[in-house]
Amino acid sequence: MMRRAITLILVQFLMFHASGQDGATFEPPVKIPMYLSGNFGEIRSDHFHSGIDIKTQGTTGHHVSSVEKGYVSRIKVQANGYGKSIYISHPNGYTSVYGHLDRYRDDIAAYVKRMQYKQQSHMVDLYLSKETFPMEKGEFIAFSGNSGSSSGPHLHFEIRSSANQHPTNVLSYNFEIKDLVAPRFHSIFLYPMDKNCKINGKTERFSSKIVRDKGIYTIPYSSTVEASGVLGISVEVFDYLDGASNRCGVHTLEMFVDNKLSYSHVMDEFAFSETRYINAHIDYEERIKSGKKAHRLHRLPNDRLRIYNQALENKPLLVDESRNYSIRIVATDVAGNSSTLEFTLKGSEGNNEVPIANEGEVTYMKYNQVNSFEKGPVHLEIPAYSLYQDLDFSFQSSPQADGSLTPFYQIANIEVPVHKAYTLSIKKPDYVRSLNRKLLLISYNDKHEIVSAGGTFQDGYIVAKLRNFGEFAVGLDTIAPRIMPHGSTGGDFSAKKELRFTIEDELSGIAKYEGYIDNQWALFEYDPKNKLLYYSFDEQHISKDSEHELELYVSDEKGNVNLHHTTFNW
C-alpha cells in the first residue's frame, strides 16, 4: 500500500515536471519587471484563467515582443474577449498568445486593416502561414493595451501546447517572476451532500473564517464542528506573488482525512472545452450567495476536468462514526510555497431518520439523463450531462408581472449551475398583440435589474437556450439602440483623428454596427466596456480636405435599428 502511494507520487512528480521543463525557454514578453495581477488557473466567471496577467504600470503602450522565434499563426480582433490579440507558433511545440493589445506594430496593423476591409468586419479571426510574419526571439510585435474585456491596462499572456491548443501553466517555465509568498486560506464551508447530513445539528451549510495560529491555518477555537452523514467541504484559498496584492490561484490543493489523502488536484493544463466545468469545481452556491470563490474538496459526478488525481475517488466526506476526524488541507503554489489548514471534526453516527419530504412541487432529475418538465405555459428540456449532480428540481410561478408580459417563473434555483444549455419555452400570452419577432425572455441580474435572456418566437412560444437557472418571463424590445456623438454631430473635423460615438441599448443588446462614409464601408471599432464606437480617419480610405457623408447603423438583437446620418469636413 505504502509502496503504491510512493509510486503514484513519483508518477505525478514526473508528469508535472515534464511540462515546461522539456527544454522550452522563453524570453519575457515585456521589458518592464513582471508583476502579476492574475495567474494561470485562477477562478473567473464560467472559466479558469488561461494565462497570466502582467501589470503594465497602469498605462498602455508598452512594447510587447515575441518570447521565442517562430511565426505569427493567428490574429484575432474581438470587441469582447482578448480584444486585439496575436498568436505566435514556436518550433518548440508551444504557441504564445498576447491579449488586450492596444495596437499592432505598423506592418501587422496594415495587414489586419486590409483584412477587416476585405471582410467588411471589425471582428476578424485570421490564420496566417509561416511566411507572412516570421518572428525572431524578442522581436517587437505590438503595444500593450486594455482592449476587449479588460478592466485595466495589462498584458494577458498564455503559453499553449500548439498541437491541442491547451493552455499550460505559464509559471512552470523559466520566467523571472518572484514568488516567496505562500497561499493563504480565508474561509471554509461545509455543506450537506445527502438528506441525512447534519452539521452542528442543522441541515444548512456551515461557514467559518480561517485564522492562523503558529503558522498553521485553522477554524477559530470558538467554533466547533460536529457532523454526521455525507458532507462537502470547500475552501477559499488564494496564492499571492511578490510585489502585488492581487489574489491569484493555487497550483495544487489536497485534503487528508486522518492522514489519508482523499482529494487532490493540480493546475497544470486544461482544455478550453472543459473550462466551464469550473462551475462544478467551485462551491457554486457560495459564489452566488457571497461572491466567494471556494474550491470544493471533492469532485461532483459530472465534473470532467482533467486536474483531479485519477488514483483517488475524490468523494465527499462520509461521517458515520462517533469519533474525531482530523482534517488537513494543503495548498501549494508553483514556486513550491505551501500552507496547511487543520481542524478536527467531531463525528457522530447520525440517526438516519427519514427526512421530511420537500414541500411544493419537486421533480427528481438525474444528471445523466434527459429531463423534461412541463407546467402550464412553461416547457423545459434539459439535456443529459447538463447538470453536475442529481437535482430536486423545483418550479414556482410568481403571481405578478414585473415589467414583463407574463409572470416570472422560478426555474429551479439560481444557486444550481448548468453546464450545457437547456431549452426554456414560455407560451406567448393570448392578449399580446406585439410583433412576434420583438418578443424575448427576460430575467434579473444580480442587482435585480431586468435583463435579456435572449430567445426567439417559435410556434407560439418564446424559446431560449439558457445556461443558468433563475426567474424568467416574456418581455418585449421595440426600442432601437441610442447613438450619441461625442461633440458636434457634423461640421469641421479636419483637425480630428477620430469620430466617436456612445452607443447603448435598453434590453436585448447591441447586435450589429455598420458605418458607411461616402457610401463605402468604413471600419468602426466597438469597445463595449466603454459603450464606445469609433472610426479612425485614414487617408487610404477617404480623401482629405473634402466633405463626407456618414451613415451609421446600429441594431439590437431584436432587429431594432437606429441610423445616424450626417455630413462632415475632413
Ligand SMILES: [Zn+2]
Ligand atoms: Zn488575462
